[in-house]
Amino acid sequence: MTEQRRSKKKPSFAAPLALLLVLSLALTGFFGVRLSRAKADLAALDARAAELEAALSAGDTRLENLAAENETLKAELAASEANAADLQARLDAKTLTGLDPDHPSYMDKYPDFYAPQPLRADNAPENTVYLTFDDGPSINTDAILATLAEQNVKATFFVVTMDGYSKERLKAIADAGHTVAMHSKTHSYRTIYASVEGFLDDMYAVFCDIRDVTGITPTLFRFPGGSINSYDHLTYQEIMAEMLRRGFVPFDWNVSSGDATAATVDKDVIVNNVLALSASRAIVLMHDGYTKTTTAEALPEIIAGLKARGYTFDALRPDSKPVLFQYIDTVRQNP
Ligand SMILES: [Zn+2]
Numbered sequence: 001m002t003e004q005r006r007s008k009k010k011p012s013f014a015a016p017l018a019l020l021l022v023l024s025l026a027l028t029g030f031f032g033v034r035l036s037r038a039k040a041d042l043a044a045l046d047a048r049a050a051e052l053e054a055a056l057s058a059g060d061t062r063l064e065n066l067a068a069e070n071e072t073l074k075a076e077l078a079a080s081e082a083n084a085a086d087l088q089a090r091l092d093a094k095t096l097t098g099l100d101p102d103h104p105s106y107m108d109k110y111p112d113f114y115a116p117q118p119l120r121a122d123n124a125p126e127n128t129v130y131l132t133f134d135d136g137p138s139i140n141t142d143a144i145l146a147t148l149a150e151q152n153v154k155a156t157f158f159v160v161t162m163d164g165y166s167k168e169r170l171k172a173i174a175d176a177g178h179t180v181a182m183h184s185k186t187h188s189y190r191t192i193y194a195s196v197e198g199f200l201d202d203m204y205a206v207f208c209d210i211r212d213v214t215g216i217t218p219t220l221f222r223f224p225g226g227s228i229n230s231y232d233h234l235t236y237q238e239i240m241a242e243m244l245r246r247g248f249v250p251f252d253w254n255v256s257s258g259d260a261t262a263a264t265v266d267k268d269v270i271v272n273n274v275l276a277l278s279a280s281r282a283i284v285l286m287h288d289g290y291t292k293t294t295t296a297e298a299l300p301e302i303i304a305g306l307k308a309r310g311y312t313f314d315a316l317r318p319d320s321k322p323v324l325f326q327y328i329d330t331v332r333q334n335p
Contacts, residue, residue, distance in 0.1 A: 109197065113204045114247055115217070115218075125312075125314075128313070129306050130281075130313070130320070132156045132157075132222070133155060134158045134286070134288065135158075135159075135160050145173065147296070147300050148178070150300075151304075154179075155178050156179040156316040158183035159183055160184050160185070161209035170209070171213055175214075179315040181251075182218050190231065195235060199242075220250075220318065221243065221251075222252070223250065227240070249322065250322070256285045257270045257273050257274050257285060258273040265295075267294040270295055271302055274286075281321065
């Protein structure tokens with residue numbers, strides 16, 4: 001009976017156990033698949049994270065590179081600015097030392113060598129004769145001054161103040177009311193026209209002599225040999241530009257007395273040369289040199305003859321209409 005019961009009870013556990021076993025196997029299988037899928041997903045995520053991290057790091061590197069590049073450019077800009085400042089400083093320094101072609105160093109020479117009142121006006125009355133005497137004072141100055149005083153004529157003296165010149169005669173010219181103008185200190189063409197500096201050295205010396213002796217600061221000047229001569233073709237333009245810049249007024253002539261064609265020219269030749277003039281405004285070249293005795297002798301006849309023809313006389317002034325040789329024409333004539 002008991003065995004029967006026992007044997008009767010045994011199969012009642014078998015079915016649930018089997019079911020449990022099957023169930024557990026199914027669950028294990030199910031979760032196993034899920035787990036492996038999750039693992040794969042996780043690996044993919046890890047890979048993606050690594051990718052993103054790498055991209056981020058690359059971005060950082062690029063940003064660093066750009067920052068470095070920016071610094072380089074800033075440094076280059078600063079260097080360029082420094083270089084520009086250095087060039088400007090060197091340019092300024094050149095200007096100060098006179099290497100600038102617009103400001104040669106001779107412009108800084110003799111800062112008191114400027115015309116007192118530079119003027120430019122068209123003062124050109126008709127039928128006027130301007131007698132001009134170069135190279136004085138000399139032993140002939142007294143006779144010339146006497147004639148001019150007698151005839152009540154004012155004239156212009158382009159003076160030379162070589163060593164030993166007569167200061168008394170120079171003062172007498174100024175005191176008589178004639179225009180005292182610069183001609184030369186040395187009258188040495190080779191030295192005067194060798195350079196702008198050479199010309200300034202010579203002209204400043206006569207400028208100082210006139211100023212010291214007469215108290216007058218001269219404005220007018222005449223180039224030794226005339227503005228265009230055989231010695232100044234290389235320096236003429238620069239000398240002229242510099243003298244004009246300083247306010248001085250140059251005068252050549254349009255009538256020559258011919259008294260320089262020889263040491264002493266016959267008096268009648270001089271008279272006839274001057275009386276042959278036809279210009280209504282005549283600037284007459286004559287000389288007050290030591291050998292020019294016949295010029296002084298010719299003067300009374302010259303003045304009388306021109307007065308008889310209706311001419312009046314005047315001294316040149318800064319505002320007198322200029323008479324200058326034509327540079328281009330003269331160069332073509334004397335290559
Ligand atoms: Zn002369």
